Amino acid sequence: MASQRVSLTHSVGGTYNGHGRCDSAGGHGQGSVGDVCLPTDEKQYTVVSPEAYLRCAEERVLDAQRLHEAGRYGAAHYVAGVAVECVLRAYWGRRNPGKFYAGHALRRLCNEAPFFDYLPNTDETQVAARAALGVVEARWLNSHRFRDEVGLRRWLQEDVGLDPRVGKAKALRYSSEQIVEAAVEIIVHGRQSWRRQPHGLG
Amino acid sequence: MASTTARLRVRQLKDLLQRSFPQAEISDLGRPTRESRVGGVLVWDGFAGRTQLQRQQMLWEALRRDLTADELLDVGFIVTVTPRESQAVWAD
Numbered sequence: 396m397a398s399q400r401v402s403l404t405h406s407v408g409g410t411y412n413g414h415g416r417c418d419s420a421g422g423h424g425q426g427s428v429g430d431v432c433l434p435t436d437e438k439q440y441t442v443v444s445p446e447a448y449l450r451c452a453e454e455r456v457l458d459a460q461r462l463h464e465a466g467r468y469g470a471a472h473y474v475a476g477v478a479v480e481c482v483l484r485a486y487w488g489r490r491n492p493g494k495f496y497a498g499h500a501l502r503r504l505c506n507e508a509p510f511f512d513y514l515p516n517t518d519e520t521q522v523a524a525r526a527a528l529g530v531v532e533a534r535w536l537n538s539h540r541f542r543d544e545v546g547l548r549r550w551l552q553e554d555v556g557l558d559p560r561v562g563k564a565k566a567l568r569y570s571s572e573q574i575v576e577a578a579v580e581i582i583v584h585g586r587q588s589w590r591r592q593p594h595g596l597g
Numbered sequence: 598m599a600s601t602t603a604r605l606r607v608r609q610l611k612d613l614l615q616r617s618f619p620q621a622e623i624s625d626l627g628r629p630t631r632e633s634r635v636g637g638v639l640v641w642d643g644f645a646g647r648t649q650l651q652r653q654q655m656l657w658e659a660l661r662r663d664l665t666a667d668e669l670l671d672v673g674f675i676v677t678v679t680p681r682e683s684q685a686v687w688a689d
Contacts, residue, residue, distance in 0.1 A: 450629055453636060453674035460653060516689040572650065579649040583676050587638075587686045594689075 442495050445488035449589060452481035456582045459575045468571035469544040475571075475578035476501070476535030479528070482585035486510045499537035501528065512593035514584055524584045530577035534570055605635055605664070605671040614639055617659035622680070634673030640683045652677035 443451075455478035462471035479501060486508035487496050498504060505511065505528060514520050533555050539547060548567050551557050561569045607627055614623050618641045626637030644652045656677055660669060 446629070450633065457674050460650070515685050515687075517685060520685055576648055576650045579653060582674070583649065583678065586674075586676050587678070587683070591686070 442493055443484070443488070445485045448481045448485035448488060449585065452478050452485060452582050452585065455481055456575075456578050459578055463571050463575045466568075468567040469539075469542065469547050471571045472534060472547060472574055473539040473542075475574045476531055476537075476539065478578045479531045479535070479581050480504065480537075482582055483508050483510055485585065485589075486513060501532045501535065509593065510585070513591050514588050515591075516594050520584065523580060527577035527580040527584075530573055531581065534574045605668045607635055610635055610672065613659070613663050617663075618643065622683070634671050636673035636675055638676040638678065638683070640678055640680055642680055644677055645679045645681070649677065 455474050459471050459475040459478055462468075462474055480499060483501065483504045484496060487504060488494075490508065496504060496507075510528075511521060511524060514524055534551065542550065544567060548563070551566060551570050552563075555570070557566050557570060611623055611626055614621060614626075618639060621639055621641040624638045624640070626635065628635055639656065644655075647655070656675055660672060664672070
């Protein structure tokens with residue numbers, strides 16, 4: 396496959412070695428453009444370890460809760476989605492060591508991880524986790540980081556079709572509560588199932 | 598962040614959680630890396646019927662009652678689940 400140059404900048408991850416210190420992630424080889432893994436110049440990015448992504452998911456979901464409590468609903472939306480992206484990247488990274496996933500489409504990332512295969516195969520867990528992902532997916536875009544609260548409210552009303560019973564003034568708060576709640580649910584499932592094998596590999 | 602603030606003792610946090618959530622099971626409490634904040638899993642029957650946000654609010658209200666502002670900064674994400682949810686992870 397022909398090498399394709401991409402400019403990706405990411406923070407350095409690390410693998411917890413069980414002895415109280417982190418080793419740098421190292422792994423270079425392939426990165427991705429859009430949602431497809433492609434070879435990249437090894438100097439252009441650093442792979443974040445799955446464990447670092449999982450830790451980041453926990454940090455971001457805590458940040459999202461604080462932002463929501465502080466009434467910073469726009470930022471809470473964005474950060475909640477990032478938390479979910481992090482946990483999905485953690486699972487994807489377990490399957491694809493040394494590779495980087497540059498896309499931000501949560502559903503596709505979830506399917507390719509494959510996140511739900513790692514969760515308990517019970518109706519209760521699968522329904523709850525899938526519903527939570529649906530809530531986040533409907534309310535989140537990576538481009539939300541550039542959206543002010545007026546723009547986000549408009550986007551939610553036009554694209555998500557917020558329940559009209561939720562008044563305009565409360566729309567952002569309502570949606571923020573929904574996405575943060577769903578993000579916590581997904582991170583909890585991701586954290587709890589981290590040591591599991593995917594279905595069928597028991 | 599954790600390195601510039603008061604280092605919370607894991608034992609101190611565990612005692613606090615046990616006082617605030619009677620009969621709770623507390624597992625994996627610690628720092629995933631030396632520089633991380635303290636996180637873990639809090640399994641408590643009283644979380645049943647509450648949303649994740651409500652559980653997290655209960656948890657952080659308890660933490661805020663007993664910890665200083667610096668110590669609070671040293672607390673990371675604590676998973677809040679019921680015993681049934683905790684057991685479900687290995688149920689299938």
